[in-house]
């Protein structure tokens with residue numbers, strides 16, 4: 001089987017691409033390099049182009065005899081999606097549909113999609129299960145739910161079987177220090193903690209310490225990016241074994257507060273994280289972490305790495321690559 005990984009030059013995509021190769025899959029990457037980096041793609045063919053380019057997708061699928069697709073390529077900044085919704089509908093929905101339809105026409109039969117837990121908004125009950133109401137509170141979240149629905153309809157009408165993985169908060173870096181996130185493009189907490197810790201930014205802003213949580217700061221579910229990468233291998237294996245179209249949470253099942261991240265970082269690195277308390281941001285839920293039971297039961301996947309592993313790998317990566325992969329270009 002040969003897997004086309006879209007967005008394979010980005011943060012999660014590059015780490016997943018390498019894992020797929022290590023597990024014996026033939027892999028080809030399609031990435032525009034708008035937000036990814038050439039240096040993040042090693043040892044597999046890289047096609048530079050856009051997922052919305054049907055001719056390119058068709059040609060790539062035919063040339064490389066693509067059987068499976070793992071689709072990461074998208075924009076992911078929640079704030080930007082509210083300021084410029086068209087940009088997100090174009091890339092994340094129209095682009096995704098062009099890709100899905102060209103792939104189906106070219107005979108691709110298995111599809112794994114990067115969805116997000118942000119489609120749950122501020123859930124009533126945590127850990128949140130897949131049965132919870134979908135409450136998209138951003139254009140970004142809505143584009144991910146729309147793509148899940150496109151995939152559900154392609155399953156019904158065209159027989160394209162898919163797994164939509166609803167990621168919680170991806171964090172950390174490759175354990176060998178060779179691949180990671182570029183904090184310049186990231187809205188995620190851990191890169192911002194590292195940026196402040198390493199002196200590349202002023203104090204970290206902690207948005208809100210008056211939430212109804214144990215220490216007053218927001219609680220999320222931080223999943224090590226290598227555990228997340230493993231979930232794609234499990235999803236492809238599930239589809240190859242004849243599994244039906246489904247969606248599932250990919251998280252640890254553990255809620256971690258912003259203060260937990262700060263204290264863990266200080267303990268693991270032996271350095272102080274400078275931080276200030278700032279007002280809450282509109283739309284940030286107090287507490288969102290996932291119940292990963294379905295992923296365990298259906299895909300046989302569960303997270304293995306700890307918060308210490310996340311912090312240690314992120315610290316190693318950002319210390320050595322303050323400009324992301326650009327440092328090694």
Ligand SMILES: NC(=O)c1ccc[n+]([C@@H]2O[C@H](COP(=O)([O-])OP(=O)(O)OC[C@H]3O[C@@H](n4cnc5c(N)ncnc54)[C@H](O)[C@@H]3O)[C@@H](O)[C@H]2O)c1
Pocket residue numbers: 006007008009010011012013030031032033034035036037049050051052071072073074075076091095114115116117167168169170171188
């Ligand atoms: N990082 C997280 O915590 C998180 C959480 C939930 C979901 N996700 C989803 O996971 C996926 C990967 O996230 P990431 O953190 O690796 O992001 P990233 O920005 O590092 O990677 C995305 C990659 O897709 C490429 N890309 C974007 N639009 C493209 C297009 N039209 N054609 C070709 N390539 C294109 C970019 O150049 C980049 O290399 C995204 O779909 C994101 O929405 C991420």
